[in-house]
Amino acid sequence: MHQFLSGKCQNLPFADKSFDVLYPVLALEAMEEICHQALPELARVARKSVIMIEHCSDFNEKEILYVYHTSHLYFRGRVDELRHDGLELQLVFSDIPQIRLWPAMVIASPNS
Numbered sequence: 001m002h003q004f005l006s007g008k009c010q011n012l013p014f015a016d017k018s019f020d021v022l023y024p025v026l027a028l029e030a031m032e033e034i035c036h037q038a039l040p041e042l043a044r045v046a047r048k049s050v051i052m053i054e055h056c057s058d059f060n061e062k063e064i065l066y067v068y069h070t071s072h073l074y075f076r077g078r079v080d081e082l083r084h085d086g087l088e089l090q091l092v093f094s095d096i097p098q099i100r101l102w103p104a105m106v107i108a109s110p111n112s
Helices: 032-045 063-071 079-085
Strands: 019-022 046-054 087-093 104-110
Touching: 019 032, 032 046, 032 079, 032 087, 032 104, 079 087, 079 104
Parallel strands: 019 046
Antiparallel strands: 046 104, 087 104
């Protein structure tokens, strides 16, 4: 039997360290205004890792990518800023092909 829960990303309805791994994909671009409330929640409920694929501003700073990225209000966070939201950077893969923007796979662990 499956159970579906509904909640807000600023206050996830799960206990601390409920999941070994969280895998949000392009979720933060839809939450730019509240990403600094959502990221600490991801860090709180993750036991081992948060693996994100996001259009971080680090990889979209040049020419047309910058214009497209900022005009569509995509996630404007930088990879090195994740530590301020409770995540310790482990690995970054920035060679994920995409048509419009340059996404990165960011693997982080919750700060102890």
